[in-house]
């Protein structure tokens with residue numbers, strides 16, 4: 001017996017399923033329990049609990065007209081829908097809905113690559129197109145553009161971008177929503193909307209100029225619940241002639257401040273792609289009791305203590321990998337320039353050469369690339385991290401990440417390390433924040449990741465993770481740091497921190513939601529926005 005949409009009788013639900021079947025073909029309406037179970041969130045912190053978020057059924061359309069038909073049927077019966085592209089959003093809800101009983105609209109069969117133009121630098125795709133599909137399409141045709149992909153290649157440009165997902169090459173392309181241009185959307189009333197230049201019936205530049213005329217509404221569909229996106233354009237990076245990487249190492253803790261300033265300059269001036277910060281002392285934590293004792297001190301080590309420890313072990317305190325893309329001549333000159341600039345500013349800075357490539361790469365060369373996503377090559381290697389091995393016989397079953405956005409400065413990193421250090425201690429979470437460096441996926445801000453384990457067998461682990469997650473969200477918000485993306489179970493908690501002027505943002509979105517989707521059928525609860533009928537009564 002499925003978890004029915006709230007307020008619906010079994011008879012009504014079955015009538016709706018019959019109507020879905022008439023519109024799509026019975027084989028594209030998923031109702032068998034084992035099949036519906038495939039839409040469970042494999043990383044759910046509520047696994048097997050009565051409150052686990054589960055679908056009632058799924059529908060699998062192939063055309064925009066079928067999506068329109070689904071929306072109209074759902075409206076007639078007040079059935080909540082939950083659209084997914086490839087449904088691989090592990091860590092952020094997988095393919096399970098925000099509201100139990102929703103019917104998943106699985107768009108994987110809408111998988112046409114409509115256009116890739118390597119002269120004007122864009123692609124137009126449907127939601128079911130994966131990063132692997134788009135990459136293969138470009139490779140097979142020898143097109144001179146790169147995609148920017150997240151770590152797992154099985155996801156989709158559309159789904160990833162609509163969750164504000166991120167990648168690994170040049171700043172403007174790493175922000176997948178930021179690099180989209182133009183959408184087609186089926187609205188909650190079944191109408192088809194095209195955004196930007198797409199609103200002009202004979203548009204010639206839908207994927208080139210994003211604003212069109214009037215209000216720019218695309219943002220409503222990212223982490224939002226205002227429609228089902230059926231096409232999306234993306235800007236693509238020109239295939240560079242060459243790539244090279246170099247490592248910068250600096251000897252003192254407070255060198256981080258100047259290092260970030262100079263790396264920011266290089267990045268914002270488009271001389272480098274993603275900078276990857278790290279702390280070489282991390283590798284000494286397991287073997288050096290002196291370092292562990294410093295990290296465990298209340299308040300953490302002083303600058304001098306950490307600097308002395310690093311110097312006595314011949315280690316730098318921080319490092320940053322710089323990645324250069326472009327003509328072979330300019331990547332070499334840019335690396336020389338980066339070295340000169342940083343050496344002049346930070347006494348004792350050292351530099352090491354890393355990989356360099358000329359494109360196109362042969363298939364064998366590609367195999368040998370250690371971090372393929374930095375070259376826009378989709379793959380699944382990320383799942384080997386934390387996998388079962390002799391050293392890790394009981395891997396965790398899943399994870400949630402808290403990823404607060406912090407300013408792009410060394411001072412902010414040091415402050416965040418201190419605050420997270422205190423909160424880890426308060427919550428008994430173990431680990432030390434004092435050597436933690438930020439994730440740099442976003443072009444203009446840092447995020448500091450905090451991971452929480454998920455267990456399939458021990459609900460206590462999950463409850464503790466959720467409790468700790470809520471506390472870290474609260475502490476971060478007190479410091480002006482907010483989450484950029486959320487699993488369904490945390491969406492309300494996160495949205496409640498974006499509370500300026502008595503939650504004006506949420507209230508504005510609710511006003512729009514009630515007007516554009518009065519029956520509240522699209523992705524109820526996504527982004528912390530609920531339709532009226534679910535705001536007014538307990539969920």
Ligand SMILES: Cc1cc2nc3c(=O)[nH]c(=O)nc-3n(C[C@H](O)[C@H](O)[C@H](O)COP(=O)(O)OP(=O)(O)OC[C@H]3O[C@@H](n4cnc5c(N)ncnc54)[C@H](O)[C@@H]3O)c2cc1C
Nearest residue numbers: 085086087088089090150151155156159160165166228229
């Ligand atoms: C080990 C690991 C590493 C990861 N690394 C990264 C990473 O590097 N970068 C990153 O960004 N993420 C990462 N993720 C998270 C996730 O796997 C990816 O973001 C993935 O691309 C999302 O899945 P998807 O593309 O199938 O999107 P989907 O799951 O299909 O959709 C994502 C969200 O968008 C909404 N949506 C999808 N399609 C539509 C539509 N057509 N209309 C309206 N709404 C829609 C859905 O409701 C859903 O909430 C990682 C996860 C794991 C487990």
